[in-house]
């Protein structure tokens with residue numbers, strides 16, 4: 076690369092790495108039953124929820140951290156983490172006017188204005204800052220359609236029956252080590268309920284921000300689309316740059332009833348650590364959707380550019396006959412980032428269909444593993460899966476792995492797996508440069524072409540954002 | 555416009571070009587012919603700025619500038635274009651996107667305003683019409699799944715859009731049917747002007763029936779062993795390369811190619 080000038084150097088920094096100086100509610104470090112009781116009390120939770128948390132905690136004590144993923148990290152000191160961090164502005168503000176201006180400014184700076192402006196009329200936002208949701212926009216407007224969109228804590232208070240019915244019904248507290256920890260200590264997150272036959276008229280989105288140091292973020296999101304309902308939901312995430320690693324162990328549960336449709340898109344840009352691998356978020360997340368009725372449709376789209384380590388396998392349980400699950404993923408690892416990600420599609424109903432498209436990009440010393448499970452149970456007559464799994468490598472030091480697991484118990488099922496690995500070739504780069512494109516533009520063009528099938532699944536604004544994010548994340552990847 | 559002097563190039567220590575001298579003035583069309591492996595593509599790629607070649611001696615001046623230190627993109631922005639012998643595929647990137655990115659990149663570099671999507675479409679439709687290409691080419695991924703002939707046409711489309719000062723065509727006529735050959739010739743001839751120069755690498759006289767060159771050079775064994783007027787191409791067509799006065803050089807190259 077020819078003389079990167081100062082401007083480029085500055086741009087290469089993680090742009091979302093600033094810290095908001097805001098006073099925090101004091102909270103002890105470490106984890107025991109008292110801490111869990113305290114989180115629950117802080118939120119004024121009903122007894123059933125505290126019971127559930129405690130059950131999860133006791134179960135967690137019997138589990139061990141999983142070691143099967145293709146990632147390495149020093150041991151995590153679970154007693155060194157603070158499990159709850161809330162900005163000290165008393166109770167959650169009743170309206171946007173009451174939100175701490177410093178928080179509003181933080182989101183403004185992140186490009187997520189919380190004002191219900193005309194320009195953003197198409198997107199309703201729930202903003203989660205460390206452990207609490209600080210604002211939700213367009214709530215009232217949505218309520219006129221019967222759509223509930225609020226923080227998880229508020230849902231627990233206002234709609235405990237829905238929470239009780241659906242919480243843990245897709246990802247039980249005992250599911251895995253990190254999901255179990257989340258069940259014990261989860262702090263906040265978003266809640267969506269779209270009633271029968273309602274198509275949500277705007278994109279719903281949650282913007283997660285980790286600000287406090289030395290804390291973990293354990294959010295929990297629950298999206299329910301009732302019979303014939305449909306909703307598109309987006310989440311975005313950033314964190315300040317810090318030298319220590321921070322744990323983010325979230326759980327997302329989606330429930331689509333008969334003929335319902337949920338589209339869930341993620342642009343994950345947690346702080347990835349520096350070029351030498353110092354700092355960064357451990358993103359250990361469990362996401363699963365349940366197509367609980369006939370012809371239900373759940374679609375996951377993710378663009379994972381951040382985090383020191385990403386460990387997540389958004390999946391679908393295709394229970395209803397004729398239900399459809401989709402997973403579209405771009406995962407990029409640069410410098411010392413590691414990703415072990417993929418999808419799980421469990422075919423239970425007849426004529427269920429699933430599609431997996433995974434695009435892994437590795438640069439620098441990045442390591443990128445695709446791990447996917449396609450399981451067809453005996454009753455899933457006529458089930459179909461198609462998996463495409465492509466890796467793009469840049470430079471000699473990065474790695475890509477593919478681990479497809481296929482279990483088929485019904486002979487009429489058709490399961491197809493395609494995989495490819497390629498390098499950005501000198502020839503391709505020269506071809507584009509000989510047309511007048513600079514080296515980085517040439518790389519971006521090739522990478523965007525590689526990711527196209529996934530980007531076209533994203534809502535328009537997010538697709539543009541995702542392209543920019545890839546470009547920034549890959550700066551300095553060649554040369 | 556282009557001034558190549560005593561150019562020596564080797565690949566992995568093996569000399570390929572052994573002292574090339576060649577001058578093109580604005581308005582001229584030159585053809586380079588020569589046996590397989592004689593170094594024609596090497597010369598074309600070195601001119602376009604491909605890395606990985608050792609330039610052990612010589613100089614190249616283009617529009618009064620020293621060409622060799624410039625990276626490929628700056629050469630392109632200065633109006634140099636190479637139609638590749640083997641065009642590359644760029645999956646997922648629409649032809650139109652590459653064309654517009656490239657055109658706007660070059661316009662920006664020249665301090666001209668960028669062209670918006672609508673104006674671009676109009677502009678490119680004219681070029682497609684000129685080359686008899688279907689608009690669907692714009693929306694297909696660059697060269698992906700294109701037939702050999704379509705790839706060559708696509709190179710000419712890029713050339714027509716970028717309107718270079720110096721176009722180097724590396725065997726753009728190889729593998730073309732007779733209609734496509736006309737198309738390529740039309741593309742090249744439409745660019746001919748007294749401000750531009752064209753360097754055609756070809757094996758066949760038939761292209762030169764449609765694009766009449768001012769000079770024809772024979773490259774053999776890394777050297778230009780013969781230069782002449784358009785008649786030289788006809789002679790080569792009839793007699794092959796062996797009759798050349800410098801047949802020794804040719805024989806030597808053949809021997810070199812044969813030994814490991």
Ligand SMILES: Nc1ncnc2c1ncn2[C@@H]1O[C@H](COP(=O)(O)OP(=O)(O)OP(=O)(O)O)[C@@H](O)[C@H]1O
Nearest residue numbers: 565566570588589590591592593594595596597639
């Ligand atoms: N990357 C490389 N490594 C080793 N040898 C190479 C490389 N590229 C070219 N060569 C050699 O350089 C010589 C010239 O090749 P070049 O492609 O320039 O020939 P050409 O005249 O274009 O041939 P053709 O008419 O077949 O296209 C050949 O012997 C070729 O094998």
Ligand SMILES: [Mg+2]
Nearest residue numbers: 594595596639
């Ligand atoms: Mg050649």
